[in-house]
Amino acid sequence: MLALRIAESGAAPALQDIPRPVPGPGQILVRNRACGLNFADLLMQKGTYQDTPKPPFTLGMEVAGEVVETGEGVENLSPGARIAVYSGQGGLAEYGVFEADRAVPLPDGLSYEQGAALPIAYGTTQLALDHRARLQPGETLLVTGAAGGVGLTAVEVGKLMGAKVIAQARGSEKLEVAARAGADHLIDADEDLRARVLELGGADVVYDAIGGDVFKEAFRATNPEGRLLPIGFAGGAVPQIPANHLLVKNLTVIGVYIGGYLKFRPDILRACFATVFGWAAEGRISPHISHSLPLDRAVEGMELLRARKSTGKVVITI
Template identity: 75%
Template sequence: MLAYQIPSATARAVLRDIAKPEPGPGQIRVEIRACGLNFADLLMQKGTYQDTPPAPFTLGLEIAGIVDAVGPGVVHFGPGDRVAVYSGQGGLAEFGVFDADRAVMLPSSCSFEEAAAIQIAYGTSHIALDHRARLQPGETLLVTGAAGGVGLTAVEIGRLMGATVIAQARGADKLTVAKVAGADHLIDADEDLRQRVLDLGGADVVYDAIGGDVFKAAFRATNPEGRLLPIGFAGGEVPQIPANHLMVKNLTVIGVYIGGYLKFRPEIVRNSFETLFRWHAEGRIKPHVSHVLPLSKVADGMDLLRARKSTGKVVITP
């Protein structure tokens, strides 16, 4: 089978022909129909992601497909089942073996491409805004990088939770995407973010996917007792947070890493995914997929992420 792998710690990712894996105890083998790309895939290629596996390994963190075989002890899934799996790795291949407890059954209303686009982006935003920040109806939510893979889902979920959503993104096209997702106010990346947010009454919750100067401006526009969620650092700079400023305004900075919950509270992730797939079946969320590419074009998909030329998700269909 074909797989997009990092062959060694010093080698670039390449498409390789490898043996089809066999499921072990508690595992399922999935014929992969779709795999969502994530910024973490880029970091893994540089070896800078916090959960980069030892080489050789196959890239691809979230997949959807059809169960092809099950290992000993698996009782909740069988061949032919449509599933979504937050795999962590192994998704950019024709087949993959994954722990069954990372899988959820996929409703018939959800396509494989949509399922591959929902898990990490929507799961991160749902857990961040609901479980961690406790976003309340009537509060103001600021989302930076609002047309990106996770930012766009934060706009959509924030609106579903009853918040007033301020979306910041670069350019009219990306701001239009955020508006369609439910943003109430739009701020171009070239504008003075701090002043614009303050003019709108300040932010109660900040969902920041950019870092650097954008986080600093958002920090200064946060209302007293506000909560800040540093989700990612697409701008390249991890912000340093002045603790004395936290004290003055009684602010809270909240860490969120969806993958971490798989290690100590996996039910948080599973419950979130079940909620999200139910919302999808009810028509309450609709993933935005800007590009669908075959496995042979996965490098092009990575380039789209790297150059920030995509909106929503890029999905690979092996």
């Protein structure tokens, strides 16, 4: 089978023909149909992601397809079942073996492409805004990088949860994407973020995927008792947080890493995915996929992420 592999640390990804894997106890063999790309895939290529597998490995962190074979002890899934998986790796291949307890049933009304675009971005956002930040109806949510893979979901889910959403992104095209997702107010990345947010009454919750100076300005525009969610550092710089300012304004900075829940609270993650896929089945959320490319163009898809030329998700069809 074909798979997009990292042969050694720091090596460029390349398509290779490798043997089809066999499921072990508690595992399923999946015919992969679509795989969502994530910024973490770029970090894995450099070996800087916190959960980078030991090379050689196959890229692709979230995948949708159908079950081909089940391993010993798997009772809740049968061959032919349509599923999505938060796989962590192995999605950019024609077949993949994954832990059965990571699989989520794919509702009949959703395509494989939609299924592959849901787990990480929407899962992270639902976990962050609901379980971690306890976003309340009527609160103001500031989303930075609001047209990106996770940012756009935060706009959509924030509106679904009843918040007033301020979206920050670069350029009119990306801001228009955020507006279509439900943003109430738009701020261009070239504007003074702190000043504009304060003009709008300040932020109660900040969802930041950029880091660096953007986080610092959002921090300064957060209302007393506000909550800040550092989701990622796409801008390249990890912000340093002044503890004295946390004290004076009674602020809370809340870490969110969806992968960590696989290890210490998988029940919360299962509930999170059930909520997200339920919303999608009801039409309450709809993944925005700016690019859909075949497997032999997966590297091109990653370059779209690296150059920030995509909005929402880039999905690879297999």
